[in-house]
Amino acid sequence: MPDPFSTRLVRWQRAHGRHDLPWQTDDPYRVWLSEIMLQQTQVATVIPYYQRFTESFPSVTALADAPLDEVLAHWAGLGYYSRARNLHQAARMVRDRFGGVFPPSAEGLIELPGIGRSTAAAVAGFCYAERTPILDGNVKRVLARWAGIDGFPGEKKTENKLWALAAGLLPTDAADMPAYTQGLMDLGATVCTPRRPDCPRCPLRDDCRAHIEGRQAELPTPRPKKTVPERATLMLLIRQGGQLLLERRPPTGIWGGLWSLPEAETAAQAVALCAERFGLAATPGAPQPALVHTFTHFRLTITPLPLEVAGELPRVAEADARWFARGEALKAGIPTPVRKLLLAEGRQESLF
Structure with missing residues (x-):
């Protein structure tokens, strides 16, 4: 019988996960900034933007005080520009409503513009060791394969199954939450990749349904194809x-x-x-x-x-x-x- 899902993942992350990303800190401003930038965008693309942002806006107050034009100029090229507008609006809310201090829980963080359930959970898990699940694109792929969940993850029914699964797999010790949260992200980004997943390196392979059944290429179920207008x-x-x-x-x-x-x-x-x-x-x-x-x-x-x-x-x-x-x-x-x-x-x- 393998160790619990969370135990294996935490152990793997501490030994083999990524530990050199510039936003790996317990500073909620920097974690939040990176999480917003990483929505729909690859790590390699984000790093130079993140570094320029933190040089120009070293704190949430500095970001809030900056003109929106300056923020948009720093964001130009990252795409999905509503993220930059929400980022600026959220920084002003933290400055004006919370005295420059981020809310210390996922429930409080989700009230900020541009922060959804998974982003709020990631910041809370990394910075406050809160036991709350994340479910970004990489995590959806890991969980869909491990549990053998069919259905496009973007559909509400499938997404609800994945949220319920993610909530049931959390480590019992809150102190493990930063490593567990990072481990899910690392596994999806470096091992359980969309194509050619490296199953021999995966700490979850012994009870992964996709690995056992040879369905790695089928799961998660692809988005239904549509004609691009x-x-x-x-x-x-x-x-x-x-x-x-x-x-x-x-x-x-x-x-x-x-x-x-x-x-x-x-x-x-x-x-x-x-x-x-x-x-x-x-x-x-x-x-x-x-x-x-x-x-x-x-x-x-x-x-x-x-x-x-x-x-x-x-x-x-x-x-x-x-x-x-x-x-x-x-x-x-x-x-x-x-x-x-x-x-x-x-x-x-x-x-x-």
């Missing part, structure tokens, strides 16, 4: 001399709160938009080669359209739009495809 837009390179016009996106939705290029469906609509929204008389040039950017739920084809504004640099009538020099634009919080377009234009020396 296609969309297209013109991104407007409205320029005058060495300046480019950017507008701030609405606070919610795709690229919310970031500076981006105005958009239109046709060249005629672009000229009208320049006149009506920005008070500019612009002449369109030839469309440039398209760029395809893939989101989670659709694929966007972006065609850059240059528009020249003649004469002296005019004042922009729209409040959430302004002129940027190229270097200034690249330092602002801009979406990844806009950054790619500006860098390509810079290499061609045709924009600035």
Whole structure:
């Protein structure tokens, strides 16, 4: 009879798990920041962003005091920008409502914007040794394989089964919670990987249903396939001399709160938009080669359209739009495809 699930996992993590990640600390600010960044994003991608964030915003109060534009500029490239807006809002709540101190429980943490059940549990487990389960993507895969649970984990019925299982596997000693929580994450990231799991290295293999039945490739059940919708837009390179016009996106939705290029469906609509929204008389040039950017739920084809504004640099009538020099634009919080377009234009020396 093998040792309990939690005993094996804690023992394995202490001997073979990851111990050199920059956010491995009991500081709730740094753990929370890393957990938000790691939502939908790989560790290797997150590390440089995390390091820049903690250098610029070394505490939750420093983050709360920073302008949102500065926070978004540090986040640019990580994607899922609602995370950055929620991060800033949550930091202000911790500063204003809790005196700069994070709530010391998962129940309190989940009240902060952008923190769901699993993220709250991870912070509480790492920082306060609270006995509460986590269930991120890696953990869902580990548990679905170990218990042989069929069904796409994103479906509510399957997810509820996994939550119930996760709650029943917790270690009895709260002091083991940091190693146990980290062990689940480490096992999913380094051993029980989506493809080619390294079962000989797994401390749970002796009673893992997927290993015993040879179903590692089947579990967890994949997401049902759907056709990816296609969309297209013109991104407007409205320029005058060495300046480019950017507008701030609405606070919610795709690229919310970031500076981006105005958009239109046709060249005629672009000229009208320049006149009506920005008070500019612009002449369109030839469309440039398209760029395809893939989101989670659709694929966007972006065609850059240059528009020249003649004469002296005019004042922009729209409040959430302004002129940027190229270097200034690249330092602002801009979406990844806009950054790619500006860098390509810079290499061609045709924009600035």
